[in-house]
Amino acid sequence: MKKIGCIIALLFVIQHGLVHSEELDKKYSIQFNPLLIITDVIMGANDMERYSFYFIFDFQTALNDHWNFVIRPNIFMSNDFRIPSFVGEVFGGSTMVLKNNRSTGKDLFLSVMPGVLYRPAGRGLRGIYFGLYPNIGWEKLTIKSGNSFYTETIEDNFLILGARIETGYSWIYNNGFSITLGGGLERNWGVEMGEVRGEYETSKYLYKVRLNTMLGYSF
Secondary structure (H helix, E strand, O other): OHHHHHHHHHHHHHHHHOOOOEOOOOOEEEEEOHHHHHHHHHHOOOOOOOOEEEEEEEEEEEOOOOEEEEEEEEEEEEEEEEEOOOEEEOOOOOEEEEOOOOEEEEEEEEEEEEEEEEOOOOOOOOEEEEEEEEEEEEEEEEEEEEOOOOEEEEEEEEEEEEEEEEEEEEEEEOOOEEEEEEEEEEEEEEEEOOOOOOOEEEOOOOOEEEEEEEEEEEO
């Protein structure tokens, strides 16, 4: 809910605080997601030893008026991976079933999404878009689980493969300031690479809704 509130507030600023004169001839754009970073900082302000950090970059180029090529790196880090009962969920969307009922740990997720965007209005880097992003990455989990008698540490690595569909709208202003609001569905699969098979099992990775608010510069 906090992230949705931040997005609504940002929309208000766009409508009332900026001059709506848009530039047409921009060919490149670099954007990132400040609201996710701000929200993560605010939510972790009361306990800085526990954090979750999610960061997205977007590098776009206009191939022509209708098509854009995108490279999107994703970084997620958390040292507050907690499973209060037998079932927990990791960042990529996998449900985990552990042998023990108390678990904490760390989650590191890195991926790259090369994608293509189609803009039906033919406005280069501006306007409404529909995008497709294949996803390839790596996830490392460090999990401490146990009970009153013993504690066990599990470290495991996953190859992440997936895809995302997305739609949204982009604005570019005369000074180069750009903003994109979008969202879509993402699905990932994890291929276990470690040697601790059997300590837990992962079910299929589910569809997840992802919302993006990107700010940056176009030139």
